[in-house]
Amino acid sequence: MPDMRGERGAGARRRCAADELAEGGGGVRFVVAVGGRPVSAFVVRFDGIAHGYLNQCAHVPMELDWQEGQFFESSGLYLMCATHGAIYAPDSGLCVGGPCRGASLSKLRIEERDGNVYWLPESPYEAPAG
Template structure:
């Protein structure tokens, strides 16, 4: 298990296609584990907390489906808010001008990595009970 501040491998680069499905992963924010995601847009990878800027509800339509039908914008399934995939800025809907919470994501050597920081951390491992003998 990586340390709380070490880079965390999210997925292979080939798992992300421009305007295609995203990959979800857990992030700890203020002591609470929430979902985050990475997507590919215009050749780059971008990551955000999986929470709409309008009301903090998960955004994907189905697991990993964050883009609207054209593949040009991220869209909240609940509120219809539209976001620029590369900046996280809301350009349409109830939270126009607000931003998604952006994560520090990098792509290197064919893999996508997330760099935890003081606000967005790696969740602590949960203890797995030992089954009775």
């Protein structure tokens, strides 16, 4: 019998309800495993679409959010690293200003369906053990 605990498809992990992600608003943090090590990640909504990334600046691998879940700068048009102010396009993760201009956030595979937002783990971003 397949495990149907709110998951969808092989390995899909429900991260939040779709209406928890406001356009350009607060994000939902979660944890992924990279090489067996837990790494912070997040999902936000931009232009109506849910996008997920590792919560690591492309400049120095520090978490982006200065207050938990606050990934957008004040205009709601860019994701921003609170440490040295790098800004990122929310749809691609490309750094468009700041010390790591031209680099990108690590994008995760996100799907939205039936009022829920799912993360689909794929190498090298795996579901944490336990």
